[in-house]
Amino acid sequence: MATEVKVPVLGESITEATLGEWLKKPGEAVQADEPIASLETDKVSVEVPSPVAGVMGEWAVKVGDTVEVGAMIATIEAGDGSAAAKPAAAPAAAPAATAGQQAPAQPSSDTPAALSPSVRRAVLETGVDPSNLKGTGKDGRLTKDDVLAAKPAPAPAAAPLPVAPSVAAATGRKEERVRMTRLRQTIAKRLKDAQNTAAMLTTFNDVDMTAVIEARAKYKDLFEKKHGVRLGFMGFFVKAATMALKDIPSVNASIEGDEIVYHDYADISVAVSSPGGLVVPVIRDADQMSVATIEKTIGDFGKRAKDGTLKMDEMKGGTFTISNGGVFGSLMSTPIINPPQAAVLGLHRIDERPVVVNGQVVVRPMMYLALSYDHRLIDGREAVTFLVALKNAIEDPTRILIDL
Structure with missing residues (x-):
């Protein structure tokens, strides 16, 4: 039986938030009260804990979606996650790996649940195993700097294949569009309101x-x-x-x-x-x-x-x-x-x-x-x-x- 995960009460006068990051993927084992998602409110990031132990079910919303307090964002399925931990190796009919081929690497189960959202993001981006690091934060907790310092040096880049020159490459003019976070939108609005209201x-x-x-x-x-x-x-x-x-x-x-x-x-x-x-x-x-x-x-x-x-x-x-x-x-x-x-x-x-x-x-x-x-x-x-x-x-x- 599936248990719904809903957006918790976020504070006085705050009725909605933006889904900033999923911390658990469908099929991964989840402990009770373990954070499964991070929400961005007008002021801070808030972690959404799992109400029960089980297996992460389907996501009901995407990163960047606006969600209201009380809305369902995911489900937690019954189970301990053992069957979901090896989805590629379980079927008996699956052919054995041939020489020179490797099975897909599975997500590490050593990542501590207590990591903050910024540290988790750094772990995902760098591929560093947090269980091998020594934290320098309070009570020995890992910080973002700890993860970045352990990032392996990049391998030498291979010589690029010749390609037809594009307009962007020829001019060197590039653009990147990034949606404003809810926090940045709130900062912009409040500061402009202050200029418009106060003398x-x-x-x-x-x-x-x-x-x-x-x-x-x-x-x-x-x-x-x-x-x-x-x-x-x-x-x-x-x-x-x-x-x-x-x-x-x-x-x-x-x-x-x-x-x-x-x-x-x-x-x-x-x-x-x-x-x-x-x-x-x-x-x-x-x-x-x-x-x-x-x-x-x-x-x-x-x-x-x-x-x-x-x-x-x-x-x-x-x-x-x-x-x-x-x-x-x-x-x-x-x-x-x-x-x-x-x-x-x-x-x-x-x-x-x-x-x-x-x-x-x-x-x-x-x-x-x-x-x-x-x-x-x-x-x-x-x-x-x-x-x-x-x-x-x-x-x-x-x-x-x-x-x-």
């Missing part, structure tokens, strides 16, 4: 990073030994931002209809990269956290965004966003607000530049700061005051310690 404006300042760099260099080894995480710059900026938000509450507010909602807490959305695009998980109650706890949380978000294992609940809400384009080499930018938030802080790369200090020209590590804000809610004085408060805290980190 968006950006103000700039720069900050001398000398004190933070010196503190990091002095304490990074002790910090990592005690807390098990590297001391970066984001911990300082998140903590400094939460202090500035208390001083200028309108930057931490939002507009709902004809009302302004002020928040007495700071849930900081931190923009991180994922294989499908930029995602913004939320550090809840960041104003109550230590720098060490903030660094641990950001590190965990970054790793799970790369593996595609962030949860949708972790990306809901947020009262203020910090986007660090400096890790990619950005000198200056005008970040776009993440609705319904009223402001977003953009960080950039650190460059040594000549500045005047106490009447003397000196070289200092400087960073440009950009605050994009909704002018319907935040006026210029408040935006500039926020950036100055942030600048003061970073240039004198003692202010963060004594909440000044």
